[in-house]
Amino acid sequence: MSDVHSKSVRSKNMKAIASHDTAPELIVRRLLYNNGYRYRVAPTYIEGKPDIWLKKRKTAIFINGCFWHAHECEKFRWPKTNTDFWKRKLLKNKERDERNIKVLLSQKVRVLIIWECAVSGKKKLTEHTLLMLITVWFQSVEQYAEITSDGLRVFDGRE
Structure with missing residues (x-):
């Protein structure tokens, strides 16, 4: 199956995809801020450049897109064109994520991954449920967790 767009149009479309300040990030940041949590946005000095850094809690929060991080959920599908390229790229992203998490955990940093499917799409969680899950994890002693739909x-x- 060939791409329905020319290479230049596909390239333009891909370049337009935001890497920060995405809709899921803004939802989580607004939810945290409105409930009294204070944080730094995307600090580059923390391993893996988390989307949110809570210094008081020594916690890194990543809001991962299901496609770009190859999350096994209803929002992710392997591309049908240029499959070798995409498979290499997305698996490399997953490997990088795993390395970054291991480094953060070794530094006694708590890590929370919030997947895009938890914040948007058909099976998304309500904001109340999302906040409750984040709060439950904050109050736990667990070092590493994920929130999905x-x-x-x-x-x-x-x-």
């Missing part, structure tokens, strides 16, 4: 998943750091 299915809820909160805690990892022991060795996975």
